Amino acid sequence: MVPHDDGAFAPMTEDAPSSSGFLDDGKNTIGSQLASRLREAIISGELQAGSKINLDKARKTFNVSLSPLREALARLISDGLVEFEDNRGYRVSSISLANLEEITTLREEFEVFALRESMRVGDVEWEGNVMRALHRLNRAERDAARPETLERWEELHREFHLTLISGCGKPILLHFCRLLLNLNDRYRRVFLTRTSGDRNVSQEHSEIAQGAVARDLDYSCDMLRQHIHRTGTNLRNHLATKGIL
Template sequence: MSETIFVKHEEGGSIAEKVLRRIRFDIITNTLKPGDRLRLERLRETYGASVSTLREILNRLAAETFVVAEGNRGFGVAQISQSDLRDVCEMRLLLECHALRRSIAVGTIDWEARVVSCHHKLHSVESRLIGGDEALVMQWVQYDWDFHHATVMACDRPVLNATHSNIFGRYMRYHLNVLDFRGRPAADEHARLRDLVVGRDADAAVALLTSHVTAGMEHIISSGKIPA
């Protein structure tokens, strides 16, 4: 998956890959909502792919758990729940903490610069959100991904990186279902994480990341918008 999860029309790849990215994007951003039936004829009209290609795509998305196969009823968008969110967060931490340690161990100065640059954009949006500009929440979710991805992008384990991207996409789906920013505590944690990562303090960075992701999860649950 591209680092820019929110890119709906990404260059490159086959028609099937492009349609796969578009449908995944629409699920993550709740254009296709939890529980929606995915009727092949309607999808064919919307995404311009053949029924056989769409069936292949939906099977791939089912393997990624964005979609569920409903036997003879076809496919539907996977439901969301508090228990699933907790499971996703546990897996995110397992993968991201490992990738963060590896990146801190092998990252170059160019990697450090990328972390700082991505945090600068994130901080800019967070400052405006704290100032009351709530219309920027979706952009904040994108920049939050960009920053967290930057901290682990030096990890030289392709399978780990791809799995982490998938899990982060599932986590973002919850963020975008709630569309609420945790406020200054989250912004302060991002700034400290930047400093710890660039300072190569792996133990402290992992500890902060763990508390940061856990607090974000609890904030999403406390919104009351995620079914038990």
């Protein structure tokens, strides 16, 4: 799983994107591990949007005590995946058309802004990271019949988008983008297991990345904006199909 940033808006430890032989994976405490499991469960749709999270049941399901459970849930609140109300407990954040549209709009605004900044101040290492992320993403297969390939693809896709904007030198902005990407991924994983026929997503990614390392600001930003927008439109249609307002 993609490393979740630990410290509040910490400049992200930037551990070599997943090639290190031995990975400490940093998830030391029960609370941390649980947070990862729950996050995955929510993003993957295993835990239904809007459903209540009963502490007692969750405690038994995951075989943990209340303390780490609350700890984990607190982190998911930061991620915007869980909602909480005093004395009323926790529930998985709802999904809605309005929510999806806001996420899409904000991604367009923020990610494009972050990409522009990255192109302005990103160094050669950033460029290298972008090309690597692109390559790994394009090499990953995505077979709707094999869920593990979908998961892997999602992970690499997320990694690509984050790497693309990672050169901007603005940790808080990156934090926001990471949240939005998280929220967006839930919609995609729940509603979109395959790419719309009229898109060549690999090519879209390539165009964005090529433009980025070439520092072609307007072109790359425009491509990214369209890329995000198209995904939003596709998702909206799928939501509409399932009657979600």
